[in-house]
Amino acid sequence: MQSRHLRDGRILLAPLTIFLLAMLGLPLVVDLIYSVSRVEFRTILSPEFVGLANYRSALTSESYWQAAWFSLRFGLACAVAQLLLGLFLAIFLAPLIDRRPWLLAFLMLPMMVAPALVGLMYRLILHEFVGVVPWFMFTYFGDSPSFLGPDNAFRTLVVVEVLQWTPFALLILYSAYAAIPKDVREAASIDGAGPWQRLWRIDLPLMAPVLGATFFIRFIDSFRVFDNVYTLTGAGAGGATTTMSIWVYEAFFKSGDIGRAVAASMLLLIAAWVVLSIVHRLSERRA
Amino acid sequence: MRSSHLFAALTAVLLTSAAAQAEVTVLGWPGGPEETALRDAANLYNAKEDVADEDKVELIFFNRDGFWDKLQTDLAAGGGEFDLNLLATYAIGRYAPFMEPVELPDSAVDVFGEKVLATMQFEGKQYGVPTDLSLHFMYYRTDLIEQLLSDADWQARYSEIAQERLGKELKPKPPAEWTWDDYQATALFFTKAVNPDSPVRYGTVLQMKNLLFNMMVWHSTARSEGGDWMDADGNITVDSPAYRKGLELYKALYDAGASPKDSLSYEFAEANAAFGSGQVATMLQWNAAAADLNDPEKTPAVGGKVGTVPPPAGIAGRFTHIHGLGLGLNKSAQNKAGALKFLEWLATPEAMQAYAAGGGTPALSADVLAPVAEQRPDLTQLGDYAGQYGFVMTGATSAGALSVYELQAENFTGYWAGQKSLDEALAATAQGMADLLKK
Numbered sequence: 022m023q024s025r026h027l028r029d030g031r032i033l034l035a036p037l038t039i040f041l042l043a044m045l046g047l048p049l050v051v052d053l054i055y056s057v058s059r060v061e062f063r064t065i066l067s068p069e070f071v072g073l074a075n076y077r078s079a080l081t082s083e084s085y086w087q088a089a090w091f092s093l094r095f096g097l098a099c100a101v102a103q104l105l106l107g108l109f110l111a112i113f114l115a116p117l118i119d120r121r122p123w124l125l126a127f128l129m130l131p132m133m134v135a136p137a138l139v140g141l142m143y144r145l146i147l148h149e150f151v152g153v154v155p156w157f158m159f160t161y162f163g164d165s166p167s168f169l170g171p172d173n174a175f176r177t178l179v180v181v182e183v184l185q186w187t188p189f190a191l192l193i194l195y196s197a198y199a200a201i202p203k204d205v206r207e208a209a210s211i212d213g214a215g216p217w218q219r220l221w222r223i224d225l226p227l228m229a230p231v232l233g234a235t236f237f238i239r240f241i242d243s244f245r246v247f248d249n250v251y252t253l254t255g256a257g258a259g260g261a262t263t264t265m266s267i268w269v270y271e272a273f274f275k276s277g278d279i280g281r282a283v284a285a286s287m288l289l290l291i292a293a294w295v296v297l298s299i300v301h302r303l304s305e306r307r308a
Numbered sequence: 309m310r311s312s313h314l315f316a317a318l319t320a321v322l323l324t325s326a327a328a329q330a331e332v333t334v335l336g337w338p339g340g341p342e343e344t345a346l347r348d349a350a351n352l353y354n355a356k357e358d359v360a361d362e363d364k365v366e367l368i369f370f371n372r373d374g375f376w377d378k379l380q381t382d383l384a385a386g387g388g389e390f391d392l393n394l395l396a397t398y399a400i401g402r403y404a405p406f407m408e409p410v411e412l413p414d415s416a417v418d419v420f421g422e423k424v425l426a427t428m429q430f431e432g433k434q435y436g437v438p439t440d441l442s443l444h445f446m447y448y449r450t451d452l453i454e455q456l457l458s459d460a461d462w463q464a465r466y467s468e469i470a471q472e473r474l475g476k477e478l479k480p481k482p483p484a485e486w487t488w489d490d491y492q493a494t495a496l497f498f499t500k501a502v503n504p505d506s507p508v509r510y511g512t513v514l515q516m517k518n519l520l521f522n523m524m525v526w527h528s529t530a531r532s533e534g535g536d537w538m539d540a541d542g543n544i545t546v547d548s549p550a551y552r553k554g555l556e557l558y559k560a561l562y563d564a565g566a567s568p569k570d571s572l573s574y575e576f577a578e579a580n581a582a583f584g585s586g587q588v589a590t591m592l593q594w595n596a597a598a599a600d601l602n603d604p605e606k607t608p609a610v611g612g613k614v615g616t617v618p619p620p621a622g623i624a625g626r627f628t629h630i631h632g633l634g635l636g637l638n639k640s641a642q643n644k645a646g647a648l649k650f651l652e653w654l655a656t657p658e659a660m661q662a663y664a665a666g667g668g669t670p671a672l673s674a675d676v677l678a679p680v681a682e683q684r685p686d687l688t689q690l691g692d693y694a695g696q697y698g699f700v701m702t703g704a705t706s707a708g709a710l711s712v713y714e715l716q717a718e719n720f721t722g723y724w725a726g727q728k729s730l731d732e733a734l735a736a737t738a739q740g741m742a743d744l745l746k747k
Contacts, residue, residue, distance in 0.1 A: 062384040063405045063707075084718075148578060149568050150585035167569030171725040174573070256518045258572040259722020274377040275714045277402065 056284040061277045068280070075284035084260055085285060088268035095179065095264065096244030102183045103239045104232065107190025111198050112224070118195060129192060131185045140252030143181050171258050178250055178262060182243055190235050197231035198224065230304075237300060241293070265289060331366045332646040335379070335390040337633055338369035341596075342440055345668030352662045353653055363646035376710075383407070383638065391641035392651065397631035397700065398524075400430040401707035408637045409433035410648065416655040423698060424671045427632030430705055436636030437654045439663060441671035443628045443693055444528055445598060445616035446491070447583060447591040448483050452498065452507065453615070456480045465505070466497045473502070473564070483590075486620040488529060488557055491590065498589035501565030509587040513579045514558055514567040518721040520713035522575060524629045525592055526720070527701060529554030531629070532622030537701040537712065537741065544741045546716075547734040550622070555733070559724050572725055586610050592619060595693075596669065598686055616689070618697050630698035632671075708744035715740040 056075055058068030079085050110128075118124050131139075147168040149155045158165035168177045201224060209219050225232070247266035256263040256271060263271070265285075273282035336346045350365040368390060370378065376399060382389065383406035395403060412434055416425060420438055428436040456462050457480050470478035470493040478493045486494070495511030496502045502511075515522045527535075535550030561567055568574070568582055576594060583591045584601055586609030595616075604611030618626050635654065641647050653659050657676045664670055664680045664687055671694045672687065681688055703709065716737055723733035 062380055062402070065384050144573075144578075147570075148581060149570055150582050150587060165569075167572075169570045169573035171572060171727065254517075254573050256718065257721075258516070258518055258725035259727040260518065260718050261722075261725065261727065271714070274374075274380065276711045277380075 052283050052287060055280055056287045058280050060279045062279070065279065071280070075280040076288065078281050079285040079288060084263065085268060087260060088263045088265050091175075091261075091263060092244050092246075092265045095175070095182075095246065096240045098179045099182045099186070099243035099246075100236050100240035102179065103187045103190045103243075104194075104236050106183065106187045107194050107235070108228075108232070110187070110191045111194035112220070114191075115195060115198055119199070125192065125195070129188045132188045134185070136185065136246075136248035137252050139181065139185050140249035143177075143249075143253055147177070169254055171261055174254050174257055174262050178253060181249055181253065182246065185249070186239060186242065190239060193231060193235045194228065197228045201227050233304075245289075331362065331364055332392065332643050332650050333366050333368060333390045334635065334650070335368050335370075335393040336635075337372075337394050337440075338375070339372050341667035341669070342633065343369060345663045345666035346439070348666030349654070349659055349663045349668075353650060353659070359649075360646075362643070363649055365650055379403070383640075386640045388638070388640040388642045391638055391643050391647035392635045393638055395428065395436040395634050395636040397427040397705055398520075398709050398713065400428065400435055400705050401709055403636075404430045404435060404707070406639050407435055408639050408641075408644075409435055410437075410637050410651055412437065412655045413652055418673060419655055419657055419660060419676050420671065421673055421695065423695060424632065427630065427700070428634045428636070436634035437651050438632040438634040438670070439654065439660075440633040440669045441630060441690060441694055442633070442669070443595050443630045443690065443698060444525055444592055444619055445595050445628075445693075446483060446486070446619050447593050447597070447601065448494075448615050448617070449508075449589050449610060449613055450615040451613045452589050453480075453483060453494075456494070456497070457482065462497075465503060466493060469493060469496050469502060483615060484617045486617075488532070488553075488620045488622055491620045492557060492561060495561055495566045495590055496564060499564065499566040506589075508589050510568055510582070510589070511566040512561060512590045512592075513574065513582040513588045514562060514571045514592075515574045515576065515579045516558065516562065516567075516571045516721055516724050517573050517575045517578075518717045519575050520710060520717050523713045523716045523720065524631065525594070526554065526558065527629045528592065528619040528627050529557055529622070531627040531699050531701070532619065532624055534622070534624035537703045538745065539702075542745070544738045544745070546741065547738045550624075551734060552730060553622075555720060555723060555730060562724055572721060584610055595686070595690060618693055626697050627699050628693055628697045630694050630700065703745050706745060711744045712741050715744065 055068060057070060057072060059071045059074075060068040114124070114128075134142075146152045146154055149165060154168070155165035167173055205223060205227075206219055209223050214222065244264075245266050246264050247270065250262055250264055251267055251270075254262045256267055269282050269285050269289075272278050272285060276282075334346070334350070336343055346367060350367055353359060354364045375394075376396075379393060380402065383393070383403060386406075393407075395407070412425075416437070424438050424441060425434065427441070428434060428438045456466065463480055466480050467478060470476055470489075473496050474489060474493060476489060476493075478489060480494070481490050491512075498506045498508055498511035500506050500509050515525055530551045530553075533550035533553050535548055535554065536545055539545050562571055568588075570578075574582070576597070579591055579593060580597050580601065582588050583593070583597075584607040598614070598616055600606045602611055602614040619628050620626070635651065637644065637647055637651065654663075660670050660672055660676060661680050664672065664677070664684050669687065669690060671691050674688075674691070677684075677687055677691060703712070719728065719733040719737045719740075722728040723730055728736075
């Protein structure tokens with residue numbers, strides 16, 4: 022009986038397993054081979070084994086670390102800003118959304134737009150001669166800052182990313198906030214807890230796991246950003262806005278150094294696995 | 309009954325796919341005048357009685373964004389979905405391993421001229437038919453320059469600014485006689501931050517985004533001072549007075565506020581929008597912008613008031629970067645014979661005149677252009693400038709050319725943005741180029 026269940030389980034899992042092996046396993050094996058090979062588009066079918074040279078080349082490249090540092094700063098800044106803004110909106114708008122739930126769908130609109138399109142939209146909106154923002158700046162202040170210049174590009178990119186993805190944080194955090202039983206808050210109020218005390222002692226502790234998960238998801242998403250940064254500033258003057266994804270893309274397509282690009286991707290995969298393992302262990306310890 | 313229907317349907321599918329394979333499939337440059345022109349030329353070709361059904365041309369296009377990357381992937385994968393594909397001077401070396409050289413009829417020289425045919429050559433072999441040529445014009449506002457050349461007060465202020473900023477005694481000149489110093493002085497004169505009485509906000513608009521195409525625009529400055537990528541012995545020569553002067557010119561203009569503050573994120577479209585707003589006096593830009601900018605309906609602020617001349621001169625003369633777009637033969641083409649017939653036809657006066665009339669920008673000899681010269685007067689200028697001032701940097705058609713442009717873009721924009729010194733930018737570029745061009 023048990024063996025039949027086991028066999029049925031295997032049969033049912035087989036299609037998914039085959040699909041994953043074909044779509045993820047095979048590319049991973051090819052990537053592993055390419056990452057230890059000298060390979061360009063011309064030699065894509067005949068890679069030459071070079072050991073760990075590609076990994077060494079990526080790790081000793083100044084631009085690689087510059088891109089890693091940019092992505093780390095960008096990921097942290099965006100995740101923190103989205104978390105705080107999403108939390109504020111979730112709590113501030115909760116009474117309104119409770120009465121009119123359709124508002125939530127309206128607030129989700131920014132994240133429905135393709136990130137590349139968002140980048141192109143802001144290229145227009147921020148353009149000194151055709152953009153609406155500089156027009157208001159010139160009209161009311163007589164001057165407009167260089168939104169995409171080297172001094173402000175990072176801040177502008179963070180704001181664009183935050184504006185697009187805060188709705189995601191709002192959605193998750195509102196759900197968590199709404200899931201807290203009302204009688205817990207009422208009991209706290211009867212015991213004399215004010216709004217701040219309820220927030221610090223009831224709401225935030227109960228929302229902590231969701232806050233952590235939201236931060237982590239948004240950090241990963243912002244760390245690997247490509248589309249809107251690429252369409253807004255590209256790699257940036259002197260490579261100043263090169264994210265890890267842009268670095269890999271440029272190494273692959275622009276320089277044609279496929280082995281190096283794939284090695285850099287594998288390093289990212291390893292780093293992500295390490296971070297995931299740490300987070301997993303921490304959550305297990307907490308549980 | 310059921311099986312006979314199935315058999316009939318399968319036969320129909322097989323016949324259709326066989327017919328599709330027999331056609332000549334051409335992957336063109338999408339979404340611009342090149343697409344319209346290619347459609348016109350293909351329609352003319354397909355309507356000819358001596359073109360067999362299996363050699364009719366079918367055009368396919370995909371998005372411009374990332375076009376070259378997608379093309380590279382398709383070619384490297386040995387894809388035979390297209391027989392002929394787009395080719396550009398700066399990418400020939402990279403794509404040549406996946407393409408086949410072609411032999412054009414001798415008459416092609418009479419149609420295009422040697423210099424233009426050379427934009428589709430790599431290691432002495434012809435890889436395609438040059439359908440469009442790109443080069444640069446110095447755009448200027450005719451109303452502003454006319455006043456500068458006739459107003460004594462403006463001229464006095466111009467000379468003051470030239471003395472103060474450049475340390476040189478300069479007087480306004482017509483744009484066709486400009487050196488880079490004249491261009492710089494004019495740009496500064498028309499900059500509000502330098503001359504508050506300027507009728508426009510900026511004297512020029514520079515395309516300084518970290519982008520390979522912006523390097524092509526900038527190269528005219530270095531070449532006119534005698535700069536090149538490498539010498540006859542293959543030594544990299546970018547760390548030279550010519551490159552320094554060109555790079556310093558852009559930085560000086562940007563730092564003086566003569567170009568918009570966001571110029572470090574500007575490319576073709578942004579620069580056109582700035583110039584088209586009526587707030588910019590001059591612009592070094594691709595020839596493709598000329599028609600729209602000078603059209604009062606499309607660009608009301610400046611239409612009808614835009615002049616174009618070749619880029620300013622340096623000590624080595626007056627130069628403009630040129631590169632060609634063309635069509636070449638995919639090594640994995642399914643219908644090579646048909647594709648070659650179409651390529652040979654494309655190199656005839658009949659085809660190129662139809663292409664020019666359709667909005668393309670082929671560089672043609674005077675005789676071939678004559679029947680459409682009235683309809684496309686800009687092409688006369690294009691051919692003249694290409695012949696007189698056109699240049700391609702040594703090594704700029706090699707397999708590493710695209711990467712060299714990228715490398716220069718990263719380092720030079722780093723210098724313009726103040727992140728690197730000029731010495732650091734040039735040293736990093738020279739070292740990187742040595743690696744890329746020795747491959």
